[in-house]
Amino acid sequence: MSRRSKVLSGALITSALLLTPLGLGGVAASSTPSAAVVHTGHTMALSTASSPEDPDGDGYIPANPPVTGGTPSTQNPPHRYFHEFQANCSVSHTRPDDPIVHPQQPGKSHDHTFMGNTTTNASSTTATLSAGGTTCKAPGDRSGYWMPTLYNGDKPVLPVGPQVIYYKAGVTDYTSVRPFPKGLRFVVGSPMQSADEFRRHPGFVEGWECGDSFFNTEFPASCPSRPDVQLNIRFQAPSCWDGRYLDTPDHKSHMAYPVVKPGTNDNICPAGHPVALPMIEFKTAFPVNGDMSKVRLASGLGHSFHYDFFNAWDDRTLKALVDHCVVGGLQCDARGYDETHPEAGAALGTDYRLP
Template sequence: MRSSFGLRSRPRAHPRPPTLPRLRTPARRRLAGLLAAVLTAAAVLTGTVVQAQAADTPISQGRPVTASSLENAAYPAGLAVDGNGGTRWSSSAADNQWIQVDLGANASINRIVLDWEAAYASAYQVQVSATGTSWVTVRVVAGATGGRQTLDLSATGRYVRVLATTRATAWGVSLWEFQVFGALGTQTVPPGAVRVAEFLADCPYSHRLPDDPIVFPGLPGASHMHSFFGNNATNGNSNLGSLETAGGTCNPVADISSYWVPTLYADNVPVEPTGTTFYYLGEGVRDDVIANTQPFPRGLRIVAGNAKSTGPDDNTISRWSCLWAGQVNPSHDFVNCPAGTMLESYLDFPQCWNGKDLDSADHKSHMAYPVGGACPATHPVPVPKLRQVLRYPVTGDPSRLRLASGPGYTMHGDFFNVWPAAEMERRVRDCINPIVKCGADGRP
């Protein structure tokens, strides 16, 4: 967004702080262009082959643009998308200033480029919208240092907005250029595809240990007994580095993430599930939020459920039911499953991320559940909803059953993301965003 209205020779309404770095001036930009032309001519004269490169034109260039404020009439929002690196938009001297561009139609957005003037944002959010009124945050940036910044995205929308939540200087924020790259038009849904935003991983039981590398990192034996699925190496000392060098039990084999739950006991004998499916879903939020769901970052840790529940109403996220037994109502505590069925555990993980932290002190605060079909402002980045479905080969009197953490309503689950980034990104792009049901291979 090169938004600076007039040339640098135009005086500002207030003096520039002496400590601010001086960025490229229009004169320097013109000089750079002239130098490039001279070098190209010299190459031709000397017989050097110069390979031409097609211009990558932003789909935002020249499009209608609005902003929350202007420093003054010399620096309007339109100068951030005019393709001229010597003009700029500049806001009033306040935080939470924004600039947004209307692409004219729904678009698949793969990156944006922000070219900040000396007055830049140290923290900001990139948001998209189908309507220009309801926004989805697709990137949160903190600790920015200004200059030219390129952000790769996988987003869909007609409107793109940069919300500068914290300014780095006493002035407002100012952009030489705000460029959006991608392709106009909606994503293509494969013929015959089932319109459910889903991909999955089947991850059989791996091993059992009294360890929890999220809640008790570096303390083997400090936890109640857990049953682990997926990554074969998970223990009390596990971290991203150790997990990503190990194998696992999952289909697809690309998923070497670690999943674990408190061990189930029947008559004080441990029982492991024979069905272990982890669904990655887009449900529970509006379609425009699904279209802009972002991949889990590598190393993200999430805990769902309440291991310290004192009653069924303390843990409304976890539920128990019976496979093929419609007459048994689901419950937050164990249920009595008739012979010929199986005891099932369902657990939904939160799907709204704060965009910054891979974990938090309580292992939950960096994540949140959606509200009203969207992610709350405190946790603006939508990620897939992880649904854990475990099927245990037990039936009958539930008084025989207990978890290592206590009664059935203490059920909880832990997730440590070790998906290869490219595999996770492909599945979110091809399955979640276009609302397509995919299998374990990540294909419809």
């Protein structure tokens, strides 16, 4: 696709384009920093800054090689209730950076809480992340995971210890799931979404919860003041890839959520995004309870929650976990071991590395 075919005369696209079968010629990229993309009534600045991976700054980062000619799998393999593994990663640092939305622009973002890769900053690329350290249990996971920092008043509230990041099958044919391509990145949700958009988002699982309060779009007014009570959120990412781009100007159009196959209850990838990848699900706990009236996100109210993912897994390690746990229909921990199926063994050794 030529650069000219990528650029429209206007700087806006509609949210409907997010599911257009690589009508990515209709995704706008502008040479002006004020370019914006429309998402269900709200606007978000497009990335227009150049970076080592996007030297022309048009926001498109092609996959090399691309995955072409595929069609979504409609197979229905033997039912397995689980097909997942965990990436257990702790918080490494906070910083007002976002290498996906504001590459090469330090301090341009609201504050983010980073997990996984210890080097993530505004200048991060696939190469720098791959050379960095990690707080994840599996040393092969050098991916960057981040979300807006949570505050209680002016005090940051950071998750303590390894957080659960699930890698699941989002489609019925769990045997069709393949590992993420190195360098894939995307944003889940939007800091400018409305409360209703947050609640209706396809990634919404349980919203904000604490104690016996569930499915909240905003932070509960209060939570039980007990040591065992924390503020939690679960939110799922799209898991169907167009096979062509590691990133697009809105950081979403190259990804899509599964759809229901007509006449069935089966989840399949849409035609324009036929490649089934692992479905990431953040399950994050924040150590705050009691009076919640001053709890906020760096991006705003509770419904502004969103998160970013930048894949820098060691290819062989990720493939071993995906093949053993997701394709294999197991419920694995961070080393790829399912305690209910000990006979299946583990994908990784006791040191969380490939044997």
